[in-house]
Amino acid sequence: MPAEPADPVVRARPFNSLLVLGAIGVALLVAGPWVFDTYLLNILIKAFFFAIAAITVDVLWGYTGYLTFGQSAFFGIGAYAAGLVFTHVGFSTFTVLLAIGATVLASAAVAGLVGWLSFYRGASPFFATVISLVLPIVLTQLLLSGGSFTGSSSGLTGYQSFDWSLEAWYWVAGAMLAVAGAIGWVLVRSDAGRVLAAIRDNEVRCTYLGIDTSRVKIALLTAMGVMAGIAGFGYGAFSGVVAPELTGFALGTELIIWVALGGRGTLWGPLAGGVLINVATAYLSSSMPFAWQLILGGAFVVVIVLFPQGLIPLLLKPFGVLQGATRMPQLQERPGSTDGQATDAVAIRLQGVTKHFGSLKVLQGIDFEARAGELVGLIGPNGAGKTTLMRCMSDGAERSGGTVELCGSDIRQLPPEACVRLGLGRKFQNANIFESLTVAECLRIAGTRLERPSLLHQDPVLRLPPYALHVVRATALEGKLATVARDLSHGEQQALELAMVLALEPRVVLLDEPTAGLTKTERTQIGEVLSSLAHRYGLCCLLVEHDLDFVELISTRIVVLHQGAIAMQGSFQEMVNSPLVKTIYSGSTHAMKEGS
Amino acid sequence: MVLLLDLLTTAAMLFVVTAGLMMVFGVMKIVNFAHGALLTLGGYASYVVTRLQMDPWLAWPLAIVVGIAVGMLVEGLIVRPLYKRPLDAILATWGLGIVIGQLIVMGFGREVQFVSAPLSGTWQVAGVDYSAYRLVLVPVAIVLCLALTGLLNGTRFGVRTRAVIMNEDLASSLGIHSGRVRFITFSLGAGLGTLAGAMITPLSSVDPNMGLPWLVSAFMLVMVSGHSMASLLLTCVVFGAAQVLVSTYASPVLGGLTIAVLAAVTLRIRPKGFARG
Numbered sequence: 001m002p003a004e005p006a007d008p009v010v011r012a013r014p015f016n017s018l019l020v021l022g023a024i025g026v027a028l029l030v031a032g033p034w035v036f037d038t039y040l041l042n043i044l045i046k047a048f049f050f051a052i053a054a055i056t057v058d059v060l061w062g063y064t065g066y067l068t069f070g071q072s073a074f075f076g077i078g079a080y081a082a083g084l085v086f087t088h089v090g091f092s093t094f095t096v097l098l099a100i101g102a103t104v105l106a107s108a109a110v111a112g113l114v115g116w117l118s119f120y121r122g123a124s125p126f127f128a129t130v131i132s133l134v135l136p137i138v139l140t141q142l143l144l145s146g147g148s149f150t151g152s153s154s155g156l157t158g159y160q161s162f163d164w165s166l167e168a169w170y171w172v173a174g175a176m177l178a179v180a181g182a183i184g185w186v187l188v189r190s191d192a193g194r195v196l197a198a199i200r201d202n203e204v205r206c207t208y209l210g211i212d213t214s215r216v217k218i219a220l221l222t223a224m225g226v227m228a229g230i231a232g233f234g235y236g237a238f239s240g241v242v243a244p245e246l247t248g249f250a251l252g253t254e255l256i257i258w259v260a261l262g263g264r265g266t267l268w269g270p271l272a273g274g275v276l277i278n279v280a281t282a283y284l285s286s287s288m289p290f291a292w293q294l295i296l297g298g299a300f301v302v303v304i305v306l307f308p309q310g311l312i313p314l315l316l317k318p319f320g321v322l323q324g325a326t327r328m329p330q331l332q333e334r335p336g337s338t339d340g341q342a343t344d345a346v347a348i349r350l351q352g353v354t355k356h357f358g359s360l361k362v363l364q365g366i367d368f369e370a371r372a373g374e375l376v377g378l379i380g381p382n383g384a385g386k387t388t389l390m391r392c393m394s395d396g397a398e399r400s401g402g403t404v405e406l407c408g409s410d411i412r413q414l415p416p417e418a419c420v421r422l423g424l425g426r427k428f429q430n431a432n433i434f435e436s437l438t439v440a441e442c443l444r445i446a447g448t449r450l451e452r453p454s455l456l457h458q459d460p461v462l463r464l465p466p467y468a469l470h471v472v473r474a475t476a477l478e479g480k481l482a483t484v485a486r487d488l489s490h491g492e493q494q495a496l497e498l499a500m501v502l503a504l505e506p507r508v509v510l511l512d513e514p515t516a517g518l519t520k521t522e523r524t525q526i527g528e529v530l531s532s533l534a535h536r537y538g539l540c541c542l543l544v545e546h547d548l549d550f551v552e553l554i555s556t557r558i559v560v561l562h563q564g565a566i567a568m569q570g571s572f573q574e575m576v577n578s579p580l581v582k583t584i585y586s587g588s589t590h591a592m593k594e595g596s
Numbered sequence: 597m598v599l600l601l602d603l604l605t606t607a608a609m610l611f612v613v614t615a616g617l618m619m620v621f622g623v624m625k626i627v628n629f630a631h632g633a634l635l636t637l638g639g640y641a642s643y644v645v646t647r648l649q650m651d652p653w654l655a656w657p658l659a660i661v662v663g664i665a666v667g668m669l670v671e672g673l674i675v676r677p678l679y680k681r682p683l684d685a686i687l688a689t690w691g692l693g694i695v696i697g698q699l700i701v702m703g704f705g706r707e708v709q710f711v712s713a714p715l716s717g718t719w720q721v722a723g724v725d726y727s728a729y730r731l732v733l734v735p736v737a738i739v740l741c742l743a744l745t746g747l748l749n750g751t752r753f754g755v756r757t758r759a760v761i762m763n764e765d766l767a768s769s770l771g772i773h774s775g776r777v778r779f780i781t782f783s784l785g786a787g788l789g790t791l792a793g794a795m796i797t798p799l800s801s802v803d804p805n806m807g808l809p810w811l812v813s814a815f816m817l818v819m820v821s822g823h824s825m826a827s828l829l830l831t832c833v834v835f836g837a838a839q840v841l842v843s844t845y846a847s848p849v850l851g852g853l854t855i856a857v858l859a860a861v862t863l864r865i866r867p868k869g870f871a872r873g
Contacts, residue, residue: 065683067683067686067687116864117860117861117864120864120867121867122867123863123867125683126627126682126683126686127819127863129683129686130812130815130816130819131860133812134812134816134856134857134860137809137812137853137856138853138856138857141849141852141853142849144849145847145849249808253690253694256687257691260687290698290701290702291702293694293698294695294698294699294702296694297691297692297694297695297697297698298691298695300687300691300694301674301688301691301692301695304678304684304687304688304691305673305674305677305678305684305688308681308684
């Protein structure tokens with residue numbers, strides 16, 4: 001897909017149609033009591049509360065990629081907080097506050113615990129999903145065994161609650177839904193919301209940009225848990241009945257179905273899906289109780305397999321409502337980042353680093369140090385352990401023995417995001433970027449560590465350190481800031497990743513074959529950039545490379561790695577003339593010539 | 597003594613239920629959330645046998661046939677298009693579980709049903725009378741474990757399967773039809789799932805949601821145990837023991853939650869589970 005033209009007229013239209021849709025929604029909310037009958041009002045009030053929970057599922061799943069069956073648990077916690085407090089303590093202003101406080105605290109505590117169980121280094125997204133399925137099951141069982149306190153399987157009923165008319169409830173529920181939708185909308189459109197999408201796209205890259213993804217996800221789950229809990233509180237207070245089903249996995253599944261059919265990752269899709277399906281269920285489940293569930297289940301499977309984007313976006317697509325407005329931020333040099341720390345301090349030091357997989361020794365006794373301003377070329381035949389060495393430098397959990405110091409601090413067993421905070425930047429062998437985000441968004445996320453992204457708005461200015469700016473300007477990226485990264489060419493993606501790594505303002509840059517698959521011109525450009533990084537800005541660059549001509553051109557020192565050990569270090573000339581290196585490569589000189 | 601037998605037979609039940617999922621998820625890395633519905637389907641297969649007043653042993657082969665047939669259908673229609681989208685595969689198979697559940701409700705009703713066991717009465721073991729059918733499950737589980745281990749490690753099919761898991765592109769370029777390997781494994785796993793459903797129903801009852809509690813436990817056990825059948829058997833013994841002990845000395849409700857909670861904590865502390873620790 002070509003880049004959308006940045007023509008303001010083109011972008012204004014979808015914004016208007018969104019406004020129109022929003023206006024219709026608000027009008028329905030205000031006029032509801034005069035338009036709908038009592039039965040429908042009842043249904044709609046409950047549907048509004050459920051739709052709030054659906055929005056939280058969408059933020060977690062559609063935007064952040066955490067598929068959860070467990071949001072019903074938080075809804076149930078809120079509902080039971082209302083039911084339990086109003087039944088056992090009574091109803092007064094004080095108890096209302098008590099119940100709301102209990103909802104918030106309990107939801108946050110449970111969400112924190114579930115988050116701790118689900119999100120940690122190396123946890124698969126699948127594992128988090130299974131945990132989210134365990135949560136409602138555990139909670140339901142606890143409620144069932146709660147005896148007369150929780151009302152067991154029949155739940156609690158007949159407690160006193162707000163003495164409001166149906167109309168008032170409709171407006172309250174509608175307002176709560178509108179507020180929840182607005183909160184979600186502001187969040188996902190903000191710069192912080194882009195971080196969520198980045199986590200969904202590529203969690204590994206996020207950690208190597210210094211973002212503690214586990215903490216972000218736990219915080220998000222806590223916020224969304226509280227939101228679902230408050231919706232549940234509203235439901236419990238309105239309906240006057242709470243039952244264990246409200247916490248169950250069945251409701252959790254229904255929430256997912258509403259989001260999937262409504263359109264994940266759109267907010268208004270799940271909102272509309274939640275309300276419409278609830279209303280339809282209320283009318284149809286009496287006339288065709290089993291068939292309706294069957295149709296819903298079948299539709300769900302079909303949508304997941306064939307239309308993963310959901311039904312409502314599919315229906316609205318022809319009207320062009322969906323193209324979000326992408327703003328082109330202004331590029332600016334980040335102040336205070338040019339001080340090159342003009343020292344030749346040791347930037348990275350390895351002592352006795354070893355790595356073995358079982359009995360297979362991949363690295364043994366690596367002693368190595370590199371200073372600021374150096375550009376070290378790391379070469380060696382395939383299987384010498386070059387990439388493994390880079391991994392050991394950037395993730396404390398990788399090596400089997402020895403110490404690694406980054407800018408004077410021992411990295412111990414620290415995860416990549418902590419190594420990044422110590423001053424590390426790592427560029428992977430294959431372009432490792434955020435596929436569904438634009439170039440500008442990718443670059444902004446790379447700066448998350450240095451500039452806390454706003455939860456409320458999009459920054460119109462994109463600040464980058466001078467060398468990252470240089471990469472963006474030297475390559476064609478400057479004109480493609482609004483292009484989605486997936487649509488870039490291979491070389492542009494490589495350049496983008498390099499710019500992202502540099503936006504971190506690292507002291508040590510690890511580059512794994514930065515020129516692989518690039519054209520001659522692109523290679524020259526990258527070479528110039530790397531030289532200026534080391535010589536002008538005093539960064540320490542470590543470069544794994546097969547292209548010896550390229551290495552000769554830019555590196556200040558060569559390290560030859562062979563069978564997991566450092567075979568020699570020195571200048572390029574020393575290396576070329578070394579009999580040892582000739583022996584090492586003698587088996588593969590032929591292959592090397594072909595490769596370069 | 598009764599406690600020990602409870603423990604062994606519970607472990608055997610867990611293994612029987614989990615083995616099919618192990619084939620599909622543990623070995624092939626295909627997420628199949630319809631496994632619970634397959635268990636239910638197997639339960640209803642044995643219910644049909646009971647209703648038709650046939651020999652209860654017939655429930656087992658019938659369940660396998662139904663399971664393999666359903667598995668073949670599901671693999672082609674739902675699982676295959678979603679190989680590259682694992683989270684969506686969870687949802688689609690889960691949705692399929694809902695559809696199967698609703699079809700069962702429409703066909704058999706919501707109520708809880710009972711089936712007759714192929715073996716009734718008790719056997720005496722070390723001076724204790726114990727349900728014969730439960731005891732039979734222990735050798736069944738061991739035989740199943742040996743047979744599946746043999747299949748995966750000792751046959752040409754097993755070698756191909758492992759080749760596909762390790763490096764699908766390479767396997768394909770060596771002439772292994774990876775799609776077919778997946779198809780066969782999935783169908784086999786589905787068949788094992790329904791067989792398990794038929795095996796466990798005489799011990800409990802049949803209802804349209806009977807598979808769900810097993811589903812979560814089964815996934816947890818497979819994740820904890822890694823990828824070999826033998827370690828799965830060991831995991832089933834350990835976690836089954838924990839479940840029995842908690843049910844006996846604390847409360848059955850807590851016992852029902854033991855496996856899920858314990859496995860979650862185990863995986864949090866040792867992310868790689870038992871096998872590769």
